[in-house]
Amino acid sequence: MGSPGLSNSATATRVGISEPISTGGPTEFDVIKSRELEKFLADAGLYESHEEAIRREEVLGRLDQIVKKWVKNISSAKGFNEQLVQEANAKIFTFGSYRLGVHGPGADIDTLCVGPKHASRNVDFFGELYRMLAEMPEVQELHPVPDAHVPVMKFKFSGVSIDLLYANVALWVIPEDLDVSQESILQNVDEQTVRSLNGCRVTDQILRLVPNIQTFRTTLRCMRLWAKRRGVYSNVTGFLGGINWALLVARICQLYPNALPSMLLSRFFRVYNMWRWPNPVMLCPIQEGSLGLPFWDPRKNYKDRLHLMPIITPAYPCMNSSYNVSISTLRVMMEEFQRGNEICEAIEASQSRWDILFEPFAFFEAHKNYLQMDIASETEEDLRNWKGWVESRIRLLTLKIERDTNGVLQCHPHPGEFSDKSKPFHHSYFMGLRRKQGTNPQEGEQFDIRLTVEDFKRDVYAYSFWKPSMWIHISHVKRKDIPNFVFPGGVRPSHSTKSTAESRSVPKPRGSNSPQAAISRRKRKQDEINKGISLIDSSSTSVSASDASLLDERRAKRQFEADVADTLSNVKCPENLSGDGPEVTGIVKSTSPAKPSSTSCGSSLGTTTMKKPVIEQSLQPIVSHQGSLDLLDGIGGVQLKSEVQDNDKDREIKLSEFFITEQALGAAIEGEGSSIQQIGDLEELEPLELTASTAVASTSTRVPAQKPLIRFNFTSLAKATSNSAS
Secondary structure (H helix, E strand, O other), rough: OOOOOOOOOOOOOOOOOOOOOOOOOHHHHHHHHHHHHHHHHHHOOOOOOOHHHHHHHHHHHEEEEHHHHHHHHHHOOOOOOHHHHHHHHOOOEEEHHHOOOOOOOOOOOEEEEOOOOOOOHHHHHHHHHHHHHHOOOOEEEEEOOOOOOOOEEEEEEEOEEEEEEEEOOOOOOOOOOOOOOOOHHOOOOHHHHHHHHHHHHHHHHHHHHHHHHHHHHHHHHHHHHHHHOOEOOHHHHHHHHHHHHHHHHHHHHOOOOOOHHHHHHHHHHHHHHHOOOOOOEOOOOOOOOOOOOOOOOOOOOHHOOOOOOEEEEEOOOOEEEEEEOHHHHHHHHHHHHHHHHHHHHHHOOOOOHHHOOOOOOOOOHOOOOEEEEEEOOOOOOHHHHHHHHHEEEEEEHHHHHHOOOOOOEEEEEOOEEEEEOOOOOOOEEEEEEEOOOOOOOOOOOOOOOHHHHHHHHHHHOOOOOOOOEEEEEEEEEEEOOOHHHHHHHHHHOOOOOOHHHHHHHOOOOOOOOOOOOOHHOOOOOOOOHHHOOEEEOOOOOOOHHHHHHHHHHHHHHHHHHHHHHHHOOOOOOOOOOOOOOOOOEEEOOOOOOOOOOOOOOOOHHHHOOOOOOOEEEOOOOOOOOOOOOOOOOOOOOOOOOOOOOOOOHHHOOOOOEOOOOOHHHHHHHOOOOEOOOOOOOOOOOOOOOOOOOOOEEEOOOOOOOOEEEEEEEEEEEEHHHHHHHH
């Protein structure tokens, strides 16, 4: 059920950018709870059988033979002499969940083919190798994606799903002992090769930087299962993917090097429930490198300052692996971290169980209002291509809604698709809608997202390989109108009043004076204050001032039906929760399905009366343009300072390492600190692929803080390197 325990000897030397919070060993209670946790994972079917493991190894061995034959064939076809043809070689590497040792039954294998410089990507890899694979009977569902950000060939080999990337490095001959973790492998290669190599390099570096590989693997298995069941495992929709969760878990392992999985899981939620984003999570200092490749540096790169939840990869060039996170999805994850922390505290008090922590999130009971996105095509291949494109765009709809409603309407995308068996080549996606917490409906005001939806559909229909048979339709549906095919077995659950708050709260432990009971009471009190999002269904018409009485009547009827959970007010989100902005009653409208045409996209909206709110972004700048750097880096807000020369020709900022004492960080995490200070609130949208301009303004308003401030010392990389060497 896993690999034997391996240790990187971190108990003797520090691993990571700071001292551990605790180096204490496990207690008897930790041992018992870890055994319970491992049994829970086994019962959940997370471990593959011995036979399946052997079949995977056989498939990888066969694939390695195929690429070796392929590179010899193309070398011969290009006219190389017999000796060079015999020496020609290619090699298969694995990365991702399989390389980390946390894959489950039926999971795909992320693989990388490294070939010589004369084996090109477009002609040889997606040409000759594709033809070789297409002719093999054991290869099914072969699907090349050469235009992806990271070009990939997807297929099944003897029933095993494979994602195959390609990197042609600047070598004539690929040695069998090639080490892709060396920086020199990145010399004289294109950006696609750098991105393709990055997966292997990051995975290997993670395994080097965790103190105990086995406890890391078990904890990561837990977090992957938890994230999937709670609906926050999806990089493409704005949550976190496999590599993101691996980096977050690895950092907790560094902070608690001798802890068992049960304690690591508990501390995961405790640490990240307190984390003040956009402080970056890093496993090691960021290296500038010698090749001049761009890396994550918010001091120099404006776009890097806009990232809301930076989780930095440890291999050069270090990048933010979670740039897809939006304000809405970050809010959802922070709520889940808080719920996880409360349940783990209850488990430590013997007042809850692991199965409660891993309880699936009731997505279709969590909100009153949803957007339903239907897509379809005429063939399976066209649907597969159309589906991949649409899924890569869903995040833009979240950003556009946040932008056009001034952040009042927040989105909760479901990370997967649903299919109605009665409709072939058809998929449906759903997105929960709710009002931003801290805002209440206000009479006479409304927002209308019909033009936002049409704007999004125009972006989707801009697909380079669009066909007339590919279409998309977006509509507003209420909870009671959710189609039955989204539910298990196509059967709608019996009537339930379970709300978002209840689905994310801890079962009430024995004793009304417990901390969990107090939290629940606070939640109920705040929910009573923050009632009210009333989204009128899509069949309703715009409400003018003359229809105020009708609106009042509707609001009166709906007042007591308002979903209290749509505005959780006790969640520590990183956005501005002051609630000083305008409070509106939202009206969500969507248009009937339409295919793109010469008169396209919104012609039916010509008579629509709609007043979009002005987009006003209130942003506390992360980086000062007057020479000093205020970066939020760590628990509770970290002030990092560096000296920047104002002389433009000498404007260079040395990359620095972050240090923190074990006592300071431990005091913050374990709740011993008492000094609290708020640096500032960050509320912004990443402008990726959004054309609307935003007004950025500084704000000096300070609000009462919820998290402690810890100060890091900011030292130069050269000094850090010399210290570590000594």
